[in-house]
Amino acid sequence: MINSAEIDIDRPRECLTIGRIAPDFTAITTEGVITLSQFRGQWVLFFSHPGDFTPVCTSEFIAFAELYPEFERRNVQLLGISIDSNPSHLGWLYSILEMTGIVMPFPLIADRDAEIATLYGMVNPDRIYEQSVRDVFIIDPNQRIRAILAYPATNGRNMYELIRLIDALQVTNTYGVSTPANWLPGDPVIIPVANTLEETIQRATNPESLGLDCLAWYYCFADVSQLTPVNPTDLQQ
Numbered sequence: 001m002i003n004s005a006e007i008d009i010d011r012p013r014e015c016l017t018i019g020r021i022a023p024d025f026t027a028i029t030t031e032g033v034i035t036l037s038q039f040r041g042q043w044v045l046f047f048s049h050p051g052d053f054t055p056v057c058t059s060e061f062i063a064f065a066e067l068y069p070e071f072e073r074r075n076v077q078l079l080g081i082s083i084d085s086n087p088s089h090l091g092w093l094y095s096i097l098e099m100t101g102i103v104m105p106f107p108l109i110a111d112r113d114a115e116i117a118t119l120y121g122m123v124n125p126d127r128i129y130e131q132s133v134r135d136v137f138i139i140d141p142n143q144r145i146r147a148i149l150a151y152p153a154t155n156g157r158n159m160y161e162l163i164r165l166i167d168a169l170q171v172t173n174t175y176g177v178s179t180p181a182n183w184l185p186g187d188p189v190i191i192p193v194a195n196t197l198e199e200t201i202q203r204a205t206n207p208e209s210l211g212l213d214c215l216a217w218y219y220c221f222a223d224v225s226q227l228t229p230v231n232p233t234d235l236q237q
């Protein structure tokens, strides 16, 4: 139980942001003890949920398990966390197995003292709710945080959007490009602005000669199939 007298809600806190290295930790999980850094070289989708034996969370875990092969195909390790105990996690996952026949294919961290959830800002700092929120951290193979999403307890996440975002980040890594709004794999990607005035003019006046489709000098698209990887090693992902 948290003693509210011990909590200094005005204490300045380090904020984890995109671009930072994901803080390492070792934790008890439903698959034994794990350390985040053991997944270096893989993408990690690290996500928190408010609590075991709750309906929205149950629907999310079933959806994650059903799409597990899609995450595996993209070299993504799924890693769940909540501030429930490991026996609670095991009972809940067994209940999901009884309901659906699904053996949960990824580990779920038991963060009983909320140490990891606090480090990642997954719990309200003054612990009003005594539960982790629905946060997602997408961590790249160098263990850098590349995306952070937060959802309320009442609304489940869209697994297809998480997969789409991973696809977009992997295309960015491999080709050094960006992706536009509503991008889906196969759609044209956005090329970074030119470094020289000569190429800027060429993009504005004759983009076809560069294999680009430009609506303005700063707004150019290309097909991924026409691009050369800047990180060929990322192609395996």
Ligand code: BEZ
Pocket: 050, 051, 054, 055, 056, 057, 058, 153, 154
């Ligand atoms: C749920 O997963 O259904 C849930 C969890 C915490 C608060 C509200 C809903």
